[in-house]
Amino acid sequence: MIKVDHLVGGYSKTAIINGLDLEIEKGEFFALLGPNGSGKTTLFKLITGQLPIQKGEILLDGKPISSLSKLEKAKKVAVLSQEVHVSFDYTVEEIISLGRYPHQKGILKQLSKKDWQVMEDVMEITNVSHYRKTQFRMISGGEKQRVLLAKALAQEPELLLLDEPTNHLDIKHTFHMLDLLKEHQHSRGLTIFAILHDLNVASLYADQVALLHNGALLDVGDVNTLRKEDQLEKVYEVEINTQTHPTVPKPQLLMTPNHSLTEELFLFKDLFKIEQNDQFIHVHFNKALRTISNGVVGEGIQWVKHFCNFHVEKDYNCAEPTKDVKIRMEKQNIPYEQAVGMMTAAKLKDMVMIQKEIDGISILVIVTAGVGNAVDITNGTKKEQTSKVGTINTMVFLDANFSDGALVNGHMSATEAKVKALCDLQIKDPDSNTIATGTSTDALLLALTQKGKQTSYAGSGTVVGKAIGRTVYEATTQAIKKYSLQGQL
């Protein structure tokens, strides 16, 4: 649809864009990204014709854009730019009607039935109908933005050029506007070229992104281009981490502020308090720990301060465990949004806690064990059984700094140690009479202070992996023995 060929242009004799090549396919959502002053608006103005091309050319459907008449261009291209000059006396409806101008016929240029229909439609979808008779100057910045989008859509363009279209919009209207554009892209084959500042929004909506730096395109590609952290850090001069959106397969970027890079000094043993009674174990840290867990509350990778294990009766109905644990936390004034919560039918007085220093690493492990519901995971005959409570709950706290990969490694190391303990104690799956590998409802959390140098591995081949393995093995063994001593095995 658009081809930019060796484009040179800028202000007077200064070329801001210097020999830029770019191609945008029909029906594509193309996002132009780049830091302040990189030349995004300059490139935009060269495409819209607001700035003269010094060298090279811009082709629209194969024809030089500069050779098209104003009317020919207006039938194909609509522009939503930052600089809006609107006469103050126009109403919203009048502004939108200007979008129909390229389609009006005759000298009198009156609005036809079709023009009114299109205007009604765009007012409806941009949600501006209710202030159609209001003067444009009387509405808010975000509302103005929506009215200008309505005007652009009223033009029924093939190509929409947008300079920071979501600038004045709140989150709801940002997503509403971009969803609307996406819908037009899909249903009408609209081609979209948008300057966007928010990299995360660009990732969610664009098909192609281009990174402009000092007037040159550093990279063009699909949104996975945003996974190149080094490139983004170089361009934006901010520490950036790429994560994946939890439900959409797109990258999302997290920026690290400078102030959080200074490390606090503290001793691991002074960081936490433990409350234990028949009803719950509550480990309360005074700083949040980077935690991986499968707790019924706080699952996944989180930063949390509260780690809880609640006692439930053997005949506990497991229909709504998350809700139940949250209620229990609320009763104890534990903020569930900063907590991991587990539950067990095992007696909490039989909890085993081991705190040690192994090869310079401080580790705290807390285990509660009940193995009446032991399962050999390799036994294929047993039916699915996730609703019984007979559980080994393991909490591992470490004064170390793990990458996300090391968190997964550490989780594996702790699991391997638990399985070894079950094996050495000859705990069997009653169904198959083979060695059990766990129970059907085991929970495990691994929580890190993130102090010191980051480590990327915590498997059985590492010092820290072995520290996890040995301590979890010892604690699990003791906890199962306590459980067995009560004749509960």
Ligand SMILES: Nc1ncnc2c1ncn2[C@@H]1O[C@H](COP(=O)(O)OP(=O)(O)OP(=O)(O)O)[C@@H](O)[C@H]1O
């Ligand atoms: N009217 C102008 N006359 C001369 N130089 C200009 C003019 N407008 C912008 N520039 C210069 O052109 C360069 C690129 O500016 P441009 O506005 O294209 O950047 P941008 O990427 O859109 O930045 P921002 O994200 O801040 O909007 C800057 O160095 C700027 O100082």
